[in-house]
Amino acid sequence: MFWPKLPNKQVKEKVFSALSRNLNYREEKILGLPATYLDQEQFYFDAPFLKDAAFLSVLIHNPNHIGCHTYQKGESYFSGTQELEIDLMRICAEEIFGATAGGYDGYVAPGGTEANIQAQWVYRNYFQKEKNAKPHEIALIFSEDVHYSAYKGCNLLGIKAITVSVTENRAWNLQDLEKKLTAAQQAGIKYLIIHLSMGTTMFGSVDTSAPVLEIVRKHNMDYFVHVDAAFGGFIYPFTANSTDLSFKNPEISSITIDGHKMLQAPYGTGIFLCRKGMIEYAQTAEASYVQGTDFTLCGSRSGANAIAVWMILMTHGSDGWKYLMQKLIDRTDHICETLDELGIDYFRHPAMNIVTLKASQVPANIAAKYHLVADNFQHPKWWKIVTMMHVEKNIIDEFLMDLHQSRLK
Numbered sequence: 001m002f003w004p005k006l007p008n009k010q011v012k013e014k015v016f017s018a019l020s021r022n023l024n025y026r027e028e029k030i031l032g033l034p035a036t037y038l039d040q041e042q043f044y045f046d047a048p049f050l051k052d053a054a055f056l057s058v059l060i061h062n063p064n065h066i067g068c069h070t071y072q073k074g075e076s077y078f079s080g081t082q083e084l085e086i087d088l089m090r091i092c093a094e095e096i097f098g099a100t101a102g103g104y105d106g107y108v109a110p111g112g113t114e115a116n117i118q119a120q121w122v123y124r125n126y127f128q129k130e131k132n133a134k135p136h137e138i139a140l141i142f143s144e145d146v147h148y149s150a151y152k153g154c155n156l157l158g159i160k161a162i163t164v165s166v167t168e169n170r171a172w173n174l175q176d177l178e179k180k181l182t183a184a185q186q187a188g189i190k191y192l193i194i195h196l197s198m199g200t201t202m203f204g205s206v207d208t209s210a211p212v213l214e215i216v217r218k219h220n221m222d223y224f225v226h227v228d229a230a231f232g233g234f235i236y237p238f239t240a241n242s243t244d245l246s247f248k249n250p251e252i253s254s255i256t257i258d259g260h261k262m263l264q265a266p267y268g269t270g271i272f273l274c275r276k277g278m279i280e281y282a283q284t285a286e287a288s289y290v291q292g293t294d295f296t297l298c299g300s301r302s303g304a305n306a307i308a309v310w311m312i313l314m315t316h317g318s319d320g321w322k323y324l325m326q327k328l329i330d331r332t333d334h335i336c337e338t339l340d341e342l343g344i345d346y347f348r349h350p351a352m353n354i355v356t357l358k359a360s361q362v363p364a365n366i367a368a369k370y371h372l373v374a375d376n377f378q379h380p381k382w383w384k385i386v387t388m389m390h391v392e393k394n395i396i397d398e399f400l401m402d403l404h405q406s407r408l409k
């Protein structure tokens, strides 16, 4: 994995140059588009800082990145900034997730929820079109630690949700998987979408594909595998020695990654990636007034979001990002070492920055003081700590000292 770090000046120049290749509502005769720049009372072009603020400049020019630009040329009006989105997809798919050159499609989605549902939508349509499947013959299968967007998608798409329990170490319970698959087949399920997580929301656990797929294969069902790396996608590939949840694994068909989680990008920067040949199943051919039609759930989307993620990746380079993520792992190690000394039970994946503590061992006032998040705020069984960039050592130490004090009482 390697992409170079660029000096700030060059990052800015590239963004302004991309913007200059877009159609400009201020300078050109644009009568047909139901779109324009941002409100000029609030977001005026003449603000003096704008000449140095590449992201804000794109935001104010307000390019629409509707469509899927890795697939085919989209709206020609905004081809400059679309090119940077295409480069962003290349970095995520090829550099981070091991895809072959050009062997993927993708776009910047509003978030992980849409990217996960987009995957389900693509596969449901594939099964319907190619296998003549009925929605009630298609199921999404996932572990109980899944993000709730999995259920949301099943509800929207009319497909069945199958939840598999987990073991002590948050891995798929393979006996339960076997049981659920047998029951599903008896109930008429013929097609599966397997949802694996690279960093579950509550535990940061990372699924392993091989044991799950070995059992699925025995059941002779058609399936696709989607990886939800919404949380883990910008940390785990940088901190783990290797992963089976990438495009290098021929079993993996699509991946969700969120810029607005670990990458510190603004909200609205989910990323959906799938292998070439699949995005067509989500094409809305009726979108005939959009150049290139549409392949996404959301439709119109701000080009500024893609630019924000691209700028962050360029600012750090792959080595810089790896270093930053390792810093968070070191801080998380420090938390776990102290919890071990205090005899407090927790779950943590060694290459992730989430520590999930048994609620019975954490006084409620400490959980409240440090804004720990519960699995269920009504009846907490677990509290989680997420070592994000703002979680500095001094705050961690204060928390650990409070926990230590509470153990002495």
Ligand SMILES: Cc1ncc(COP(=O)(O)O)c(C=O)c1O
Pocket: 110, 111, 112, 113, 114, 116, 147, 149, 197, 199, 200, 201, 228, 229, 230, 231, 258, 270
């Ligand atoms: C693993 C996982 N997937 C998907 C999502 C949904 O992301 P978003 O809130 O960006 O839609 C989250 C959010 O926390 C998540 O943790």
